[in-house]
Amino acid sequence: MIQFNKFKLVLLVLAVLFCTQFSYAQLTDLGRVEYTYFPQDKSDNTFKRFRAFANYPIMLSEDGYLVFGVEYRNVDLDLGDVLPFNTSDLQDYSSYTGQIGYTNKMKNDWRYALQAEFKLASNFADGIVSDDQIFGGSFYFIKDRTGEEENAPDKPWRLVLGLNYSTTAGRPFPLPFINYYREFRPNWSFGLGVPKSNVKWEFVENHELQAFVTLDGFFANIQDNVIVTNPDGSQDVANNVSMTTLLSGLGYSWEFIDHFEFYLYFGHTIINNIRLEDDDNNEIFTINDKNNFYGRTGIKCKL
Numbered sequence: 001m002i003q004f005n006k007f008k009l010v011l012l013v014l015a016v017l018f019c020t021q022f023s024y025a026q027l028t029d030l031g032r033v034e035y036t037y038f039p040q041d042k043s044d045n046t047f048k049r050f051r052a053f054a055n056y057p058i059m060l061s062e063d064g065y066l067v068f069g070v071e072y073r074n075v076d077l078d079l080g081d082v083l084p085f086n087t088s089d090l091q092d093y094s095s096y097t098g099q100i101g102y103t104n105k106m107k108n109d110w111r112y113a114l115q116a117e118f119k120l121a122s123n124f125a126d127g128i129v130s131d132d133q134i135f136g137g138s139f140y141f142i143k144d145r146t147g148e149e150e151n152a153p154d155k156p157w158r159l160v161l162g163l164n165y166s167t168t169a170g171r172p173f174p175l176p177f178i179n180y181y182r183e184f185r186p187n188w189s190f191g192l193g194v195p196k197s198n199v200k201w202e203f204v205e206n207h208e209l210q211a212f213v214t215l216d217g218f219f220a221n222i223q224d225n226v227i228v229t230n231p232d233g234s235q236d237v238a239n240n241v242s243m244t245t246l247l248s249g250l251g252y253s254w255e256f257i258d259h260f261e262f263y264l265y266f267g268h269t270i271i272n273n274i275r276l277e278d279d280d281n282n283e284i285f286t287i288n289d290k291n292n293f294y295g296r297t298g299i300k301c302k303l
Contacts, residue, residue, distance in 0.1 A: 030055055030259075034298030036216075038245075038272075041292035044080025047243070047274065049073060049218070051298075053097075063105035067115075071097040075218055077241070077274070079287070084229045085276075090241065093220040095121035106141075113140045117166075121220040123241075131221045131239070136166035140177070157182040160193070168219045198251075206255040212265070216245045226276060228285045238276035238284045246271040247294050265296040 031054040038047035053071035060066055075093040101115035115138045122132040140162030145153050158181040165174035179193030187202040195215035202208045219242045226238040249267015256262055274287040 030301045032298055032300040034296065034300075036294075036296045038269075038294055039292055040272075040274075040288045041290040043288055043290065045274075045288055046076075046078045046080075048076040048078070061104075063111075065103050067099075067101040067103065069097075069099040069101075071095075071099075073097075073218070075220070077287075081287075083285075083287070085226050085238070085285070089123055089125045089224065090222065090226065093121065093123050093218070093241065095119055095218075095220065109143055109145060111142045111144070113142065113162075114138065121218075123220065123223055125223040129221075129223055131223070134167050134219075136164070136168075137174075138162055138164045138177070146181070146183070155183055208251075208253045210251045210253075211249075212251060212267075213246070213248045213270075216247065217243045219243075222276075228276060236284045237278060239279045240277045240281070241275070242277055242281075243274045244271065245269050245273070245294075249294060259301055261300050261302060263298060263300070265294075267294050268292070269294055 032052065034049075034051045036047075036049040036051070040046060051071070051073045053069065055067065055069040058066045058068070073095045075095075077091050077093065079087040079091055097117060097119040099115060099117045101113060103111060103113040105111050117134075117136040117138075119134040119136070120128060120132045121134055122128075124132070140160060142161075143159045146156035146158050158179075160177070160179040162177040163174035164177050177194065179191060181189065181191045183189040188200070190199045191197055196212060197214070198210045198212035200208050200210040219240065222239055222241055228236045228238055230236065247267050247269045249265055251263060251265040253261050253263040269291040272291050273289050275283050276285045276287065278284055
């Protein structure tokens with residue numbers, strides 16, 4: 001049987017493995033169901049997203065684990081503004097992701113982890129086509145000093161260093177990833193990194209508040225493409241839809257049953273860009289770039 005602390009560390013690695021370009025699972029999450037709402041300021045457009053994922057580790061040796069994960073996302077991009085292209089097939093997108101990872105222990109409290117990912121992301125107007133496919137991979141080193149071992153530091157900390165590559169990034173090289181976590185006072189902790197940095201305070205047992213800055217977004221193929229008519233009369237072909245958002249805000253979480261947590265985040269965007277792109281990830285048309293309110297809520301299962 002897997003000991004609790006060791007199992008928690010494995011799920012930490014699992015969370016690192018299954019981070020994506022714009023999302024980072026809360027540490028030790030086994031599963032999550034989540035809803036996100038972005039009303040678009042000075043616009044009749046809205047962005048709504050439903051997300052669910054589950055992760056499952058399998059013990060292969062004393063310190064080696066194989067990790068499987070699946071995720072589903074549905075994005076409702078309600079385009080109410082008058083736009084210079086046909087929006088009939090541009091308002092509903094889905095993604096289906098499968099991941100497999102492996103992690104094992106190294107010396108001096110270090111652990112390595114590697115992961116491969118396959119995703120289908122599209123409006124699926126004509127079934128599944130080759131352009132719907134997205135591939136990715138990651139490699140990480142993790143040093144975790146947050147356990148309950150005898151030599152644990154007075155102020156527990158964790159460092160994650162890695163590289164992440166995805167065919168959605170539009171770059172022929174992997175992107176660096178770094179995250180540092182530290183508990184600096186009783187009931188207080190902070191995390192620094194990309195895509196999320198935050199400060200947390202457990203003001204009552206099982207109740208936490210946090211202030212955060214984070215990246216969010218989505219990417220999907222547009223089947224049949226879209227012809228965009230420019231103001232000068234010229235036309236461009238859009239192959240993908242993409243959203244990049246940098247936002248800040250406050251969050252609340254409540255562990256209402258052992259290992260089950262309700263959370264609510266709200267705030268305002270600092271950067272908000274929903275756009276159409278060509279095959280080379282060049283921007284063809286900006287659907288919305290006004291900053292606006294943001295809300296996200298859900299339930300997760302964790303250790």
